[in-house]
Amino acid sequence: KADLPVYTLHEVSEHSTKEKRIWVTYKEGVYDITDFVTEHPGGDQILLAAGSSVEPFWLLYAVHNNPHVLQILETLRIGNVSKEDSQQLVADMSDPYSTDPQRHAALKPASVKPFNAETPPFLLVEQFITPNELFYVRNHLPVPQVDPETYELEVEVEGRKKCLVLTLDEIKKLPRHTITATIMCAGNRRSEMVKVKPVKGLNWGAAAVGTATWTGVRLRDVLIKLGVDEDDKKLKHVQFEGLDFDPTGKTYGASVPLWKAMSKRGDVILAYEMNGEAIPRDHGFPIRVIVPGVVGARNVKWLGRIVVSENESDSHWQQNDYKGFSPSTDWDTVDFTKSPAIQELPVISAICKPSEGEKVKVEDGHIVVKGYAWSGGGQKIARVDVTADGGSTWFVANLDHQDSAEPPQHWSWTLWSARIPIPSGTKQVELWAKAVDSCYNTQPETFKNIWNLRGVLSNAYHRIKIKLV
Numbered sequence: 001k002a003d004l005p006v007y008t009l010h011e012v013s014e015h016s017t018k019e020k021r022i023w024v025t026y027k028e029g030v031y032d033i034t035d036f037v038t039e040h041p042g043g044d045q046i047l048l049a050a051g052s053s054v055e056p057f058w059l060l061y062a063v064h065n066n067p068h069v070l071q072i073l074e075t076l077r078i079g080n081v082s083k084e085d086s087q088q089l090v091a092d093m094s095d096p097y098s099t100d101p102q103r104h105a106a107l108k109p110a111s112v113k114p115f116n117a118e119t120p121p122f123l124l125v126e127q128f129i130t131p132n133e134l135f136y137v138r139n140h141l142p143v144p145q146v147d148p149e150t151y152e153l154e155v156e157v158e159g160r161k162k163c164l165v166l167t168l169d170e171i172k173k174l175p176r177h178t179i180t181a182t183i184m185c186a187g188n189r190r191s192e193m194v195k196v197k198p199v200k201g202l203n204w205g206a207a208a209v210g211t212a213t214w215t216g217v218r219l220r221d222v223l224i225k226l227g228v229d230e231d232d233k234k235l236k237h238v239q240f241e242g243l244d245f246d247p248t249g250k251t252y253g254a255s256v257p258l259w260k261a262m263s264k265r266g267d268v269i270l271a272y273e274m275n276g277e278a279i280p281r282d283h284g285f286p287i288r289v290i291v292p293g294v295v296g297a298r299n300v301k302w303l304g305r306i307v308v309s310e311n312e313s314d315s316h317w318q319q320n321d322y323k324g325f326s327p328s329t330d331w332d333t334v335d336f337t338k339s340p341a342i343q344e345l346p347v348i349s350a351i352c353k354p355s356e357g358e359k360v361k362v363e364d365g366h367i368v369v370k371g372y373a374w375s376g377g378g379q380k381i382a383r384v385d386v387t388a389d390g391g392s393t394w395f396v397a398n399l400d401h402q403d404s405a406e407p408p409q410h411w412s413w414t415l416w417s418a419r420i421p422i423p424s425g426t427k428q429v430e431l432w433a434k435a436v437d438s439c440y441n442t443q444p445e446t447f448k449n450i451w452n453l454r455g456v457l458s459n460a461y462h463r464i465k466i467k468l469v
Ligand code: HEM
Pocket: 024, 033, 040, 041, 042, 043, 045, 046, 047, 048, 049, 054, 057, 061, 063, 064, 066, 068, 069, 072, 073
């Protein structure tokens, strides 16, 4: 194998069609699978890896965990992955995004610069944990290049001299803590709200969400080390600054209330691992704060500085974005000082399989519907209801995968499925799903009355139309 040619990940990515030949990577190997596609026992799905790595899919489909599969793959080997490749090292000064990492081809971008992309929805329900390479990405700015050897995290209390400066090694020496948490963008499912009336924002489907295990140190431990007293009446917020910045030098920032950061049960961590690996560059390498139960926007990536303060972060994203408003508020009347910054997200669910417009085979008079449900603030999903007849009959879904943690520390989603009877001869149905959380909060029926100008908190019943065969 050593004498085979070396290819960059970029070169591999250019081979994603039959005409150009279909290449994939597995560990350090490059493979031409064009002629194997029609023989693949798993069918066309193999094309999801075209131009990229097969590894995240093999985490989802364990049938590949078999020497026989690797034998087939080795017969298709054409080269090796270039070592320097995982990051483009030469920056193009005219393009601040030129040093962004290579992404998996299955992540379909909603915007490229900055990079924003969601997971194909049906893959979300294959497994409780979302593989790192398929986890949705929400970046506002270019991905910073951080050298782990020289990285330092500053932690301070506003107006006080004493401050902590921690290297990555020093952070890793503090007691480790692992949690499983779902992270969701405030704009998840915005594309459905838009149908009521246009909004400003990326057109997210239902997959701007994912679940991972996160390992790091408790923020509480670091703040206690700094001498923060949680009963100090003056200190109310913990501000986070990212190392990503805009052309004027302003960094991404957000804050959370001090009580959450200091609470033993809050589980806020400074994470350095995602699903057992160093956090990938797109998700905040080397350190990101995980604020479980709280909107994605406060889970600041590439963390550079933490400030305990009387005030919330003054960043654009805390003050003038990620807030909810009345359906009658428009861009002429909106006053961002009048709404609180979103923290805990409301209960939500979505159908991930089948997808809108899909032809579904009725078997034994039934179809199977799968999806996720989640609620912010550490609430657990108590029930998911699904209807195929506009709510005349509701079927209670089976909660297939649910973490055993009790509320208010239930940070992860629930994967559910429902077997829905279909009267014979039915040609198409509209499926609706809604979830109920452990506070008995449930989803609103329609988007009309929760519409808001930024298209956030888009959690009405999920509805999809499918065809039956
Ligand atoms: C099944 C090979 C990529 C999805 C299989 C099986 C083989 C195979 C040999 C049958 C395993 C068994 O039953 O023992 C390969 C090779 C790949 C590849 C050599 C390298 C390019 C993928 C990708 C996906 C995928 C990228 C998904 C995105 C599946 C599924 C099955 C399967 C869903 C199960 C089919 C069933 O049991 O009905 N694959 N596969 N495979 N593969 Fe792949």
